[in-house]
Amino acid sequence: MKLGIQINEGPYQHQSSDSAYQFAKAALAKGHEIFRVFFYHDGVNNGTRLAVPPQDDRNITQQWTELQKEHNLDLVVCIAAAQRRGLMDEDEAKRQGKDANNIAEGFRISGLGQLIEAGIECDRLVTFGA
Amino acid sequence: MAKKFMYMNTKAPYGTIYALESLEVVLIGAAFEQDVSLAFIGDGVYQLTKGQNTDGIGMKNFSPTYTALGDYDVNKIYVEKESLEERGLSLDDLQHLTWEDEDEDWAEKDSIRLVSRSELADVIEDQDVILSF
Numbered sequence: 232m233k234l235g236i237q238i239n240e241g242p243y244q245h246q247s248s249d250s251a252y253q254f255a256k257a258a259l260a261k262g263h264e265i266f267r268v269f270f271y272h273d274g275v276n277n278g279t280r281l282a283v284p285p286q287d288d289r290n291i292t293q294q295w296t297e298l299q300k301e302h303n304l305d306l307v308v309c310i311a312a313a314q315r316r317g318l319m320d321e322d323e324a325k326r327q328g329k330d331a332n333n334i335a336e337g338f339r340i341s342g343l344g345q346l347i348e349a350g351i352e353c354d355r356l357v358t359f360g361a
Numbered sequence: 362m363a364k365k366f367m368y369m370n371t372k373a374p375y376g377t378i379y380a381l382e383s384l385e386v387v388l389i390g391a392a393f394e395q396d397v398s399l400a401f402i403g404d405g406v407y408q409l410t411k412g413q414n415t416d417g418i419g420m421k422n423f424s425p426t427y428t429a430l431g432d433y434d435v436n437k438i439y440v441e442k443e444s445l446e447e448r449g450l451s452l453d454d455l456q457h458l459t460w461e462d463e464d465e466d467w468a469e470k471d472s473i474r475l476v477s478r479s480e481l482a483d484v485i486e487d488q489d490v491i492l493s494f
Contacts, residue, residue, distance in 0.1 A: 237492070272382055311385055343389040350490040351364055351393065361379055361494055 233264045235349030240360035241273035242291040243284065247360030248277045252294055254357065259302055266353050267305040268295075269346045270338075272361060275313045278306070280335035292335045299337035306338045307345045364489040365396045370405035371493065374424065375415065380408045381423055383494035388426075391433035398437040398488070399430075400481060406444045409455040409473075424456065431460030436472045443478045 236255060240247040255265055270277055277292060284290050299306050308318060317333075320340050324332040334340065350356045368387050374380045390397065401409055408427070415422040430438070438458055445451060458472040476484065485491065 239494075271386075272378065312382060343386050344393070346386065346492075347366075347390045347393045347395070350366060350492070351395065356490050356492075358491075358493055 232258075232354045233266050233352065234258055235266050235353035235356040236268045237346060237349075237356060237358045238268065238270050238274040238277060238360060239272045239358065241276035242282065244273075245360055248274065248291050248295075249289075251357075251359040252291070252298065254359070255298060255304070259298075265302065265304055267307055267345065267349045269349055270306070270308045271312055271343075271346065273312075273316065274360065275308045275316055275318045278308045278313075278318055278335050278338040279333045281333045296335055296337040304337070308334065308338055308340045309346070310340050310342055313340055363394060363396045365398070365487065366390060366490045366492070367398045367400055367485065367488040369485075369491055369493040370399065370401045370408055371403045373404040374408045374413065375418060375420055379494045380405070383492075384423065384426055386492060386494075387430070387435060388433060391435055397435050398439060398484065399435065400439040400441070400484070402441045402444050402481070404448075406440055406448065406450060406455075409438075409440065409458070410450070411454065411456045427456055428458060430458065431472055434460070436460035436470070437474065438472045439474050439476050439481055439484055441478055441481050442475050445475075 236251050238248050238251045242248050282292055295306060298304060319332050320334040321332045323340060368383055370380060370383055372379045413422050413424040452475055459469045460472050461467040462470050
């Protein structure tokens with residue numbers, strides 16, 4: 232089955248990103264295809280590389296980065312939600328005249344159309360949080 | 362073939378950002394020419410109330426945007442009757458949302474469909490994609 236995943240909540244505060252990660256891993260192990268993971272609302276904060284969780288805890292962003300590498304996942308952070316919350320890549324930082332960027336490896340920033348496209352293309356769009 | 366997309370709005374317009382960012386998805390999604398419906402349940406019905414005034418909370422009043430949905434061909438807006446009643450509200454407390462029907466010489470029609478909980482369940486059953494906010 233071709234699956235789309237939408238994550239609506241930030242890391243650690245909510246379990247939605249953890250649950251989505253476990254779901255994605257399980258789905259891939261069963262041979263399903265993950266068309267795209269779309270991060271919306273505070274979910275965009277899952278894509279910052281500047282978070283430093285305690286060493287004895289999971290690193291949610293790093294888990295996604297590793298899963299992305301392993302399965303060539305398409306991890307998309309919503310640009311409109313990201314702009315509000317200060318999550319940006321190098322291009323966006325330049326465009327907005329900011330002195331830094333913070334997007335983690337394996338994530339990319341794009342528009343809400345990517346979420347709609349996932350709804351159109353996938354057999355199921357599975358939402359985590361909200 | 363177009364899929365049936367339903368945007369399920371469950372939260373009050375202010376207090377959290379879900380309602381505003383749901384509206385942003387609806388507006389972008391309108392360009393994809395899918396079969397779009399909106400549903401308002403629970404505190405989500407407050408999103409459509411008329412006479413919203415946000416002066417006291419320093420936030421943007423985005424409620425006028427709902428009246429533009431008809432121009433985006435978003436004209437199936439389901440409001441759950443029980444949710445209104447549970448909050449002491451009626452259709453008269455909501456904005457009058459309309460759209461113009463191209464096939465009937467641009468006749469102005471109501472966008473809001475007041476449905477019972479069980480009727481809405483049937484509409485939900487019929488959808489392909491549900492985005493919940």
